[in-house]
Amino acid sequence: MERQLGFLLFLLTLAHAFPDSPEPCELDEDGVRCACNFSDPEPNWQSAFLCIGATDVKFYGGGRSLEHFLKRVNTEANPSKQITDVLKSLSWQRLTLGNARVPALMLFGALRLLGFTSLKELTLENLEVTGTALPPLLEASGPNLDTLRLSNVSWATGDAWLAELQQWLKPGLKVLHIAQAHSLNFSCEQVRVFPALVTLDLSDNPELGEKGLISALCRSKFPALRVLALRNAGMETPSGVCSALAAASLQLEQLDLSHNSLRDTEGAPGCDWPSKLNSLNLSFTELKQVPKGLPAKLNVLDLSYNRLNRQPRPDELPKVVHLSLTGNPFLDSESHSEGYSSGVVVAPVRSSLAVGLWATLAVLQGAGLFA
Numbered sequence: 086m087e088r089q090l091g092f093l094l095f096l097l098t099l100a101h102a103f104p105d106s107p108e109p110c111e112l113d114e115d116g117v118r119c120a121c122n123f124s125d126p127e128p129n130w131q132s133a134f135l136c137i138g139a140t141d142v143k144f145y146g147g148g149r150s151l152e153h154f155l156k157r158v159n160t161e162a163n164p165s166k167q168i169t170d171v172l173k174s175l176s177w178q179r180l181t182l183g184n185a186r187v188p189a190l191m192l193f194g195a196l197r198l199l200g201f202t203s204l205k206e207l208t209l210e211n212l213e214v215t216g217t218a219l220p221p222l223l224e225a226s227g228p229n230l231d232t233l234r235l236s237n238v239s240w241a242t243g244d245a246w247l248a249e250l251q252q253w254l255k256p257g258l259k260v261l262h263i264a265q266a267h268s269l270n271f272s273c274e275q276v277r278v279f280p281a282l283v284t285l286d287l288s289d290n291p292e293l294g295e296k297g298l299i300s301a302l303c304r305s306k307f308p309a310l311r312v313l314a315l316r317n318a319g320m321e322t323p324s325g326v327c328s329a330l331a332a333a334s335l336q337l338e339q340l341d342l343s344h345n346s347l348r349d350t351e352g353a354p355g356c357d358w359p360s361k362l363n364s365l366n367l368s369f370t371e372l373k374q375v376p377k378g379l380p381a382k383l384n385v386l387d388l389s390y391n392r393l394n395r396q397p398r399p400d401e402l403p404k405v406v407h408l409s410l411t412g413n414p415f416l417d418s419e420s421h422s423e424g425y426s427s428g429v430v431v432a433p434v435r436s437s438l439a440v441g442l443w444a445t446l447a448v449l450q451g452a453g454l455f456a
């Protein structure tokens with residue numbers, strides 16, 4: 086039986102016990118969350134049994150290489166009915182695999198086994214995926230995920246990794262996060278359409294930049310995409326991002342550019358923003374003025390925590406329902422009671438706890454509660 090199993094089953098059913106080592110797995114009181122950290126040189130793998138009934142499960146490999154397990158498992162053979170029955174009975178909803186060097190063959194073998202579970206969210210973090218693997222015999226034999234998160238995962242297959250990984254997933258993926266990527270310069274011809282993907286989060290890729298964004302947003306592969314997050318992703322100008330979106334012909338509704346160091350591009354060629362874009366986050370972007378060429382109408386514009394030295398004039402702002410200007414220097418010098426008469430709604434200007442406290446004190450004082 087040993088030959089038939091992949092990584093997960095290996096962890097769950099076949100490992101040898103090392104009774105002297107500390108228990109690597111812990112289950113919370115409610116039996117919902119279970120986490121294993123196999124950092125010991127000779128961990129008790131069998132401790133993973135503890136996680137069988139949990140819904141939120143984390144396995145960390147302690148930075149070890151799992152390559153030697155490949156000799157003992159045949160990741161391509163069909164799992165027996167006994168094993169698929171165990172897998173189908175698992176209540177795992179969220180699974181994290183992290184901190185290990187793992188052969189592609191074993192990772193994809195694990196995805197195939199997870200295809201028998203009802204797993205909805207998978208997180209891979211701090212993994213080095215080595216070697217290559219043949220594509221699956223059956224299309225999309227892996228799990229039917231809603232959400233896939235990758236953080237600091239490197240792939241021996243370089244730019245082809247997304248196309249390769251995608252082959253193992255059922256096509257219902259709605260949310261994809263890729264942080265600290267080693268490559269986002271995807272081989273787009275090989276990537277297939279993600280028909281249901283609504284949210285793409287490429288935050289925390291400071292090397293990406295606007296040029297990189299164009300190759301990451303494989304044209305026409307994300308037809309359902311509505312939300313794009315690019316926090317701390319090396320973006321430089323709103324108009325540069327606009328051009329990248331236009332090149333990818335995305336119909337976005339929400340764009341998050343916060344935590345980039347943005348500057349305005351005076352006299353840059355005009356760019357048409359996606360017509361349905363209604364929420365733009367420009368907070369923490371070091372802006373000294375409202376950039377020109379923003380979408381003409383927005384529901385939400387977050388300009389908080391920038392370096393605006395004066396209150397933006399109505400003609401500098403798009404028509405916006407929810408505007409946030411919190412945390413800009415002009416608010417320290419100016420009275421914030423000046424409103425507009427232009428129909429632009431000035432959102433709550435200061436919301437810090439300290440200000441709230443002072444306001445409360447002032448009201449109490451006004452009510453005669455203090456001498």
Ligand SMILES: *[C@@H]1O[C@H](CO)[C@@H](O)[C@H](O)[C@H]1NC(C)=O
Pocket residue numbers: 122123124145147184
């Ligand atoms: C796993 O345990 C090691 C050693 O105790 C520790 O350094 C590491 O941070 C732990 N990893 C996780 C993800 O908890």
Ligand SMILES: *[C@@H]1O[C@H](CO)[C@@H](O)[C@H](O)[C@H]1NC(C)=O
Pocket residue numbers: 184185211212213237239
């Ligand atoms: C990224 O993952 C590798 C293992 O693949 C690990 O050695 C490294 O420390 C991780 N880097 C960070 C910043 O966590």
Ligand SMILES: *[C@@H]1O[C@H](CO)[C@@H](O)[C@H](O)[C@H]1NC(C)=O
Pocket residue numbers: 244270271272300
């Ligand atoms: C991205 O990949 C293309 C080939 O697909 C290559 O020509 C280009 O140099 C790569 N760019 C970077 C930044 O690696």
Ligand SMILES: *[C@@H]1O[C@H](CO)[C@@H](O)[C@H](O)[C@H]1NC(C)=O
Pocket residue numbers: 316343344366367368369385387
């Ligand atoms: C904008 O981004 C900042 C930082 O990432 C976040 O704290 C804030 O809630 C976001 N604003 C909106 C309106 O979502």
